[in-house]
Amino acid sequence: MSTGTLLAIVIPVVVVVALIVLALVLVRRRRRLRERFGPEYERTVEGADSRFAAERELDERAKRHDELDIKPLPDSARDRFARDWDGVQHEFVDRPEDAVHDADRLVTSLMQARGYPTEGFEQQMKDLSVEHGRTLEHYRAAHEIDTLSAEHRADTEQLRSAMVHYRTLFDELLSDDGGQTRHAPA
Template identity: 50%
Template sequence: MSAWLTIVLIIVVLVIVAAILFAVRASRRKQLQKTFGPEYDRVVADADSRTEAERELRDREKRHAELELKPLSAESKARYSVAWEEVQIQFVDAPETAVSTADELTTRLIAERGYPTGDYDDQLATLSVAHARTLEHYRDAHAISERSRTGEASTEDLRQALVHYRALFADLLGENPVRSEGAASPAAEPKVPNQQINNHDSDVAGSRPDATSR
């Protein structure tokens, strides 16, 4: 075999290996995008490189796999549904208290499902693996809840917070938290007295318009 043919074979092998590596990387990237949805773009935007971002997401998957997640019993689901209905009723007279209760109720549900609830960032990271599509709701609700503690949230902000909490709450619960035979209809949102808001439609019952238009 001539030296020239040897070089050609080496080049061919290198090209094949590179193609395989590229295909593997593309497949893993596609899987991460499917798993994390809009969270993938957020992590990539915050990281120094796409490689670093994807490493972070794979680490999240590993930590998530180590959790002992538990399905809720029918009794627990019913109990949480009733508790959520009470939060929505409470909102009419005490919106700030209702939002605080919604935060506590959501945190309790997160814990009962088996997710960590200590550090907020760790909580978001582990939730992002299986609940990425409602995670932005939780971020927005948490941000409004923080502003509410300092008196910087309007009544409409608080209503939006409850809508956002409800999105993750329903996702974790596995069903609509407001029962049709309960105190509110399935699509109900917390009501805000007319004199406190103007010209606002209730078109965000189960979805959130976000920056990426997902």
């Protein structure tokens, strides 16, 4: 067999094998990102120019997150935050708008205590998406209602809903393991 014939056989085989390996790597990457980001994966893909661009953004979020010093809370801080949440929840009865604003500030304070940067809502969402993608929609909905509330355009049911949404993320951030809800519904 001549060298030309051999190359004509080997080169296409190498190209096909390389394409198969590349496809497998991309499928594994996609699966890993879906598992890590949960619903935030699809949301990011829908908002991006392409799936590749969305996956690149999610990888960048993960790299940034891995550089953060996220830490569990000491028991004393966890207890203090839980008491503060109970206070905010009790405040809701008489001053629902104030309670929602205070819930937002308390969640932000908890994020900061855990080691998350708090330099703006969009960046907070990106940083939280890495470990808390399954509860992120709660934070997004609560923040939207908090914005309406600041303009006095949220009704009591929306404000109650915001408290429930904030509590979902609050409880997850408060636990070390992304754990269980600790409070009864507002």
